[in-house]
Amino acid sequence: MKRLFDTGNAAITEAAIFAGCKLFAGYPITPATEIAENMSRRLPQVGGFYVQAEDELAALHICIGGSLGGLKAMTSTSGPGYILFADPYGWALGSEIPVVVVNAQRVGPVSGITGAPGQGEFYLSRYPTHGGNFESIVLAPNSVQEAFQLTVEAFYLAERFRMPITVLADQIVTDGWETLLIPETEAEIQAMGLKVALRQINYGPEFYPATDEIDVPPVVLGHNTGAACSDWTPTAEGFDTEEVEWQHKHAYRLIYKVRNNRSIISQYEEFALEDEPDVIFVAYGSPSRVVKSAVQAAREQGLKVGGIRLVSIWPFPDEVFHRSAKYLSVELNYDGQLVREVQRAVPKGSEVHFLGRCGELPKVLELVEAARTLINGQPLKAIKWEREAW
Amino acid sequence: MKRTEILISGFGGQGVVRLGQIFSTAAVYEGLYTTMLVSHGTETRGGYVRSQIVIAGQPIDSPVVENPDYFCAMSKSAYTKFMSLVTAGTILYDPGYVEPERNPIARHVAIPARDRVVQELGKDIFANSFFLGVLGQYFKTAIHKEHFYQALSERVAKFQAENRQAFDFGYSYQEGADA
Amino acid sequence: MDYLAEKFLKARKIPSTACSGCGLGQVHKKVLLAIDDLGLESADIVWGTGIGCAGRQTFNTWKGDNFAGTHGRVYALATGLRLALKPEQKMILTVGDGDAFGIGLLHLLHAVRRNVDMTVIVADNFGYQSTGGQYGYTTPSGAVTDSSPYGMHDPNWVQDGRDILDILKSAGAGFLARHTSVEGHNAVESIKQAIRYKGFSLVHIIYPCVTNFFGKALGSRKPVDAYRWLKARTNPKQQDIQGITFTTGIYYQSTSERQEFSEQLRGFTERVQKRCQS
Numbered sequence: 001m002k003r004l005f006d007t008g009n010a011a012i013t014e015a016a017i018f019a020g021c022k023l024f025a026g027y028p029i030t031p032a033t034e035i036a037e038n039m040s041r042r043l044p045q046v047g048g049f050y051v052q053a054e055d056e057l058a059a060l061h062i063c064i065g066g067s068l069g070g071l072k073a074m075t076s077t078s079g080p081g082y083i084l085f086a087d088p089y090g091w092a093l094g095s096e097i098p099v100v101v102v103n104a105q106r107v108g109p110v111s112g113i114t115g116a117p118g119q120g121e122f123y124l125s126r127y128p129t130h131g132g133n134f135e136s137i138v139l140a141p142n143s144v145q146e147a148f149q150l151t152v153e154a155f156y157l158a159e160r161f162r163m164p165i166t167v168l169a170d171q172i173v174t175d176g177w178e179t180l181l182i183p184e185t186e187a188e189i190q191a192m193g194l195k196v197a198l199r200q201i202n203y204g205p206e207f208y209p210a211t212d213e214i215d216v217p218p219v220v221l222g223h224n225t226g227a228a229c230s231d232w233t234p235t236a237e238g239f240d241t242e243e244v245e246w247q248h249k250h251a252y253r254l255i256y257k258v259r260n261n262r263s264i265i266s267q268y269e270e271f272a273l274e275d276e277p278d279v280i281f282v283a284y285g286s287p288s289r290v291v292k293s294a295v296q297a298a299r300e301q302g303l304k305v306g307g308i309r310l311v312s313i314w315p316f317p318d319e320v321f322h323r324s325a326k327y328l329s330v331e332l333n334y335d336g337q338l339v340r341e342v343q344r345a346v347p348k349g350s351e352v353h354f355l356g357r358c359g360e361l362p363k364v365l366e367l368v369e370a371a372r373t374l375i376n377g378q379p380l381k382a383i384k385w386e387r388e389a390w
Numbered sequence: 391m392k393r394t395e396i397l398i399s400g401f402g403g404q405g406v407v408r409l410g411q412i413f414s415t416a417a418v419y420e421g422l423y424t425t426m427l428v429s430h431g432t433e434t435r436g437g438y439v440r441s442q443i444v445i446a447g448q449p450i451d452s453p454v455v456e457n458p459d460y461f462c463a464m465s466k467s468a469y470t471k472f473m474s475l476v477t478a479g480t481i482l483y484d485p486g487y488v489e490p491e492r493n494p495i496a497r498h499v500a501i502p503a504r505d506r507v508v509q510e511l512g513k514d515i516f517a518n519s520f521f522l523g524v525l526g527q528y529f530k531t532a533i534h535k536e537h538f539y540q541a542l543s544e545r546v547a548k549f550q551a552e553n554r555q556a557f558d559f560g561y562s563y564q565e566g567a568d569a
Numbered sequence: 570m571d572y573l574a575e576k577f578l579k580a581r582k583i584p585s586t587a588c589s590g591c592g593l594g595q596v597h598k599k600v601l602l603a604i605d606d607l608g609l610e611s612a613d614i615v616w617g618t619g620i621g622c623a624g625r626q627t628f629n630t631w632k633g634d635n636f637a638g639t640h641g642r643v644y645a646l647a648t649g650l651r652l653a654l655k656p657e658q659k660m661i662l663t664v665g666d667g668d669a670f671g672i673g674l675l676h677l678l679h680a681v682r683r684n685v686d687m688t689v690i691v692a693d694n695f696g697y698q699s700t701g702g703q704y705g706y707t708t709p710s711g712a713v714t715d716s717s718p719y720g721m722h723d724p725n726w727v728q729d730g731r732d733i734l735d736i737l738k739s740a741g742a743g744f745l746a747r748h749t750s751v752e753g754h755n756a757v758e759s760i761k762q763a764i765r766y767k768g769f770s771l772v773h774i775i776y777p778c779v780t781n782f783f784g785k786a787l788g789s790r791k792p793v794d795a796y797r798w799l800k801a802r803t804n805p806k807q808q809d810i811q812g813i814t815f816t817t818g819i820y821y822q823s824t825s826e827r828q829e830f831s832e833q834l835r836g837f838t839e840r841v842q843k844r845c846q847s
Contacts, residue, residue, distance in 0.1 A: 005411070005418040005426075023652060044841035049652050049834050053645070054679040061638070061645035061676075068636060068646065069653020087639050091646075095636075115429070143449075176453060177411065177426035179418050221634040222654045224612035226579070228629035230637035231620070239581060239629055240637075286453075293452035361454050 002182040008147040008174040009034035012102055012167070013042055014182055015151030016074045019196055021100070022048035023073040025062035027055055027081060030114040031171040032104040035076040056084035060101065064092050067099050068229070070199050070220045072155060076102035078171075079121055080111055082128070089164055090129030093136075093254065095229040096208070096218055098158035098199075100151065101128075102167045104174035105285075105332070107359050116359040117171035119285060122337035125166045126314045133251035135258035137265055138166045138314040140284040144178035150311070152194045157265065159197035161257060162218040168313065170332060172286035172361065202227065207238040210249035212256035214264075258315060267311035268320050271295045276323060277306035279371045282342050283330040284310040287361060291330055294367035305371045313338075321345040326374045328353045330362060353380055391422060391447040391532050395455040395479075396525070398441040399472055400464030400487075405518035408545065409462070410441030413525055415541035417445045420533045425453035438468045445532075460528065461496075462521050463488050464503075482524060484517065501563070507556050516549070516556035523560020535561070573601040577611065582630040590792035592776030592799075593626050595750035596692045599774070600661065603760035615654060619643045619664035619673065622699045622778070623692035627663040641673025644680040644689070651685050651831045659764055660686065666693040669771075670706040670726050670733050681740040681769050683830040688763045689771040694778040695786075702781030706733070709813040712786040728813060734773060734820045743768045743823035749803040749815055750776035751796060759819055768829045775799065775815055 004010075012035050016024070024039035026032075040050040049066070053059035056077055063073035077085070082103045092099050107113035108120040125138045139154055141147040147169055154165040183189045200217035204225045209216060219229040219238070228238030233247045241247075258265070269288075272295050273280065279298075281291040288309040298305035308320055321327075324347050329339035331354070339354040346352060355362065355370055370380055396413070400406045407428050414424040422445050429440040442455035461476045463469035463483040469490075473481065476496040483490060486504035503520035507513065519542070526538045538557060546553050574583050578601075587593050604614065611633035618624040620640040629635040638646045647660055654660065669677050669691045680687065696705035696714055703716035707727050711720040726733035734745045744766040746759035756774065763770035777783055777795040784790040787798060804810055805817045 003418060003421075005415040005424060023649065025649065044838040045845050047838055047842060049838060051648070051652075051834075054675055057642065058645040058648075058676055058679065061642045062649035065646035065649025066652050067649070069650045071649075071653045073649070087642060088645075091639055091642075172427060172453065175428060177414060177424075177428070178450075178453075179423050179425075221615050221636060221650060222658060224633050226611075226632060226634065228635040228637075230618075230628055230635075231639045232625075232628070232637065237581075238635075240625070289450075290452040290454060296451070361452070363454060363456050364452055365456060 001188050002184055004180040004182065005177060006144065006180045007034060007177055008141070008144045008169060010038055011144045011148035011180050012076065012151045012169075012174070013038035015148045016100070016155070017042050017046055018182075018194070019152045019155035020072050020198075021074050021155065022046075022071040023051070023063060023066035024048070024075060025051040025053045025059045025066075025073070026075045027053050027059050027077065029078045029081050031106055031175045032076040032078050032102060035102060035174070056081035057087055060085045060088035060099070061091070063099050064088055064097050067097050068219065068221050070201070070222070072098070072199060074100040074102065074155075076104065078104050078106045079108045079118070082121055082124065086129045090131060091231055092164040093129060093134050094231060095234070096162040097164075097229070098162050098218060099164045100154045100158055100167065101164055102151070102169060105168065105170040113359055115171065115175070117286060117332050117361070118358050119170060119287070119332035119337065121168065122313065125168050128166065134254040136166070136314045137161060137163065137258060138168050138312065139267075140168045140310060140313050141173055142285050142288045142309065143173065144176060144180050146311075147173055148180060148182065149192060149194065152196070156195045156197050159199060160214050160264070161261070162216060168285070170285045176286075201225070204237070206236045208234045208236050208250065208253070210236060210253060212253060212260045214257055214261050262315055265312050265315065266317045268317050269309040269311060270320070271307035271309070272299060273306040273308070273323065275304060277304045277325060278375045279303070279305045280323065280325045280327050281305070281307040281330055281367065281371070282310070282327055282338065283307070284313050284338065285332070287330045287332055290361050290364055290367060294364045294371070297364050298368045298371050301368065303368070303371055303375060316341050316345065318345040322347060324350050326351040326353065328355055328370060328374060330355050330367065332356070332358050332361075334358055355380065391445065393444060393446040393450065395458045396443040396445070396460045396462070397455045397458040397472055397475065398443065398462040398464070398521075399438050399468030401467070402439050404439070404464050405515065406439040406441055406464065409518040409522055410443050412522055412538070412541045412545045414443055414445070415545055416533050416537040419537040419540055422447060422532070423449050425450045427453050438465060438471060440468070440472070460525065462525070464517070464521065482521070499564070501560075503560065506559055506563070510559060511552050511556060513552075516552055519553040519556035520560035520563070523557040523562075524564050526557065526561050527564045573598065573605060577601050577604065577632055578630045579632055585626050585630070587622070587626050588780040590779035590795070591622070592694070592750040592778070593622060593692055596623075596690065596774045596776050597627055597630070597663070599750075599756050600663065600690055600760055602757045603764060606757065606761055607764060609659065609764075613657075614659045614661055615650065617643050617647050617660060617662040619662070619668035621665035621667055621697065622694060623663055623665035624668060625699065641668050641671070642676060643668070644673055644676040647687050648680055648683065648685050648830070651687065652834065656686075656832060659688065661688045661690065661764065663690045663692060666691060666695070666707045667697050667705045678737070678740050681737055681742045684741060684743065684768045684827050685830040686768055687770075688760075688766070690760070691771065691773045693773060693775045695775075695782045698778040698781040702778075702785055707775075709786070712782075714782070714785055737771060738821045741769075741827065742771060742821070743827060744770035745820040746818065747773045747815060747820055748775070748817045749799055750774055751800045751803055752805070752817060755805065755818065762819070762822070768827055
């Protein structure tokens with residue numbers, strides 16, 4: 001095991017190399033620039049290519065183009081670039097091309113604050129493009145180590161589901177320095193649960209079979225298979241069609257290959273939920289680290305508090321919200337995004353509350369106090385204009 | 391080792407981040423878990439750089455430094471801004487930059503890093519390595535000195551010998567101090 | 570077209586769904602003639618398309634491998650794809666004027682700058698015809714369209730001293746030509762040279778849209794009127810013709826070799842790998 005002290009950006013880079021990434025096209029943006037820099041150094045060493053794109057539209061399109069030819073590809077960005085991915089992201093979703101997209105969330109909207117953490121793209125990562133008729137897969141690391149592991153996982157899922165996968169990180173995860181273990185032996189790789197899927201080639205004639213099955217090889221161009229892939233609704237052979245019947249089959253496939261194989265994707269962590277706690281914190285990404293500390297601190301003070309940490313956020317793991325309790329969603333935004341899904345997923349009779357910060361992590365102390373307030377049946381203290389109840 | 395929080399802050403160019411990196415890398419070589427958050431962006435331009443370091447014997451949950459066990463105050467504005475965070479911990483301040491409050495609550499220890507390295511090595515840029523040495527002394531039972539040397543040679547490209555000397559000066563300055 | 574269609578096109582896509590009288594078929598045929606003349610087979614070419622009449626009508630007609638990008642982005646897709654294809658495999662993109670000279674111009678320019686080996690055939694029908702006929706960047710000045718009911722007033726890329734090919738030349742394109750769909754052998758020859766060129770090449774081919782453009786600009790949907798209009802303005806010998814005219818032939822041909830994008834990157838990667846090994 002290689003034992004390093006490095007950033008999430010470095011972890012993501014090494015994960016991509018580990019997973020067999022051979023192409024990175026990107027556009028510099030804080031706090032993800034280091035991924036591009038690292039890839040420009042690492043890829044040529046392993047026979048891969050780094051392309052600096054003219055904008056994020058081009059960055060993801062170039063990645064998808066490479067993937068179309070059989071190269072595993074990745075790009076990285078932050079919110080202002082992620083929104084520009086809308087066009088190519090949709091293309092890759094619709095024509096079912098594997099690609100990995102990293103978003104290091106910062107403070108928004110628009111350029112906002114560059115070097116501080118935010119969580120503003122929770123819903124954007126669910127709907128990263130227009131048109132509907134698809135499910136998304138999004139993984140959210142909360143540490144440098146997990147940034148490594150989930151990036152490897154994203155490459156694996158991208159191949160099996162043949163679609164773009166977003167690694168939704170945040171500035172704390174990408175810029176933060178931490179102990180990073182990189183496995184070197186087969187036994188260490190297995191112990192870490194890392195899986196790598198090799199690129200398969202679809203030899204046709206059915207490039208878009210009407211099925212919810214995964215592990216269908218994607219279109220790979222350049223092998224004279226007569227393949228066709230496009231932004232149009234495809235027939236099974238990839239011909240563009242305007243027939244609603246084909247549209248139905250295509251949409252069914254894009255939606256249900258994910259929904260019907262959720263068990264492969266779904267990952268979450270539960271803290272101290274065994275005794276039906278009064279208050280359950282919910283978080284993903286770096287705030288979940290504070291939540292975990294807060295659960296422990298609250299327990300030490302005799303408060304019945306638990307926590308749920310989402311590792312995969314889309315498809316949303318409704319099944320984990322089966323307990324009636326007072327839920328408190330802890331997020332790095334002031335508008336409340338995750339909280340809306342929690343509200344939808346919890347059983348009737350549960351209360352759902354929101355605690356938002358942006359630009360910095362909340363403190364353990366604040367979270368413990370918030371839990372105590374809720375247990376006492378009091379409203380959360382609003383900071384200025386925040387909505388206190390959800 | 392139990393969770394220990396360290397806050398290092400100064401102005402841009404003092405090597406605050408490098409100091410945090412070398413300290414944390416030594417901890418990682420020791421087999422400990424370490425996190426370090428670096429505040430940059432507007433803060434670098436606004437007068438201070440901050441490294442929040444947590445080290446522990448097991449994986450670390452919150453990486454936020456809420457109650458620093460040690461606060462290395464390497465500039466006046468850093469001292470003013472973060473002093474109040476320290477309740478039970480120790481403030482290691484450089485009297486070359488910081489004039490401590492009268493009747494402070496937290497324990498204060500003067501670390502004349504700037505003056506010593508200028509005197510001994512002719513340049514103030516080695517002050518961060520002096521601070522590293524001081525921290526090394528405080529953590530001598532948790533992290534072997536050899537790991538600091540290893541981290542120094544790993545993370546410092548230029549003036550390795552001088553940085554090592556500055557570390558040694560800092561290490562012996564607080565001889566006998568312990569975490 | 571029968572021989573060419575049988576040899577090169579997918580049966581399912583014949584006949585095309587283009588409007589009757591559309592000149593796009595002439596453009597498509599010239600490209601296939603050039604491919605046939607060069608002795609290339611379906612495995613030798615990966616065919617990409619954009620959006621609009623030119624893109625949609627030619628998408629997945631090629632017997633080999635096909636892809637279509639969203640509007641204006643096919644050049645970026647092709648840039649990535651180029652890195653994965655064998656160096657000897659050709660990439661031909663058939664796109665429209667709005668795709669290449671409007672929404673996709675930035676990506677097109679960067680493909681030129683990088684010298685990505687591809688042949689772009691811009692099938693130009695004077696604007697956005699698949700959406701009903703709005704003006705574009707090659708619409709003749711003064712022409713009435715659905716979005717220029719008082720006559721085209723927006724400066725275009727092809728008149729008043731501007732030429733889009735000049736911009737592409739300055740950006741570093743190695744082979745550029747312009748033709749109209751009513752031309753024959755000379756246009757096929759230009760396309761052949763473009764395909765043979767190792768690096769970025771582009772052939773701009775103007776063709777008539779009878780249904781929308783000429784229906785409004787000339788007030789006639791008779792193909793014969795549209796073709797007569799275009800023929801009168803097709804100008805291979807650079808004669809003095811009143812109003813808009815299309816000087817056809819090879820516009821620019823580089824005499825010095827510029828290294829191609831994927832070759833350069835492959836070479837770079839090999840050098841770095843060697844350096845790391847030693």
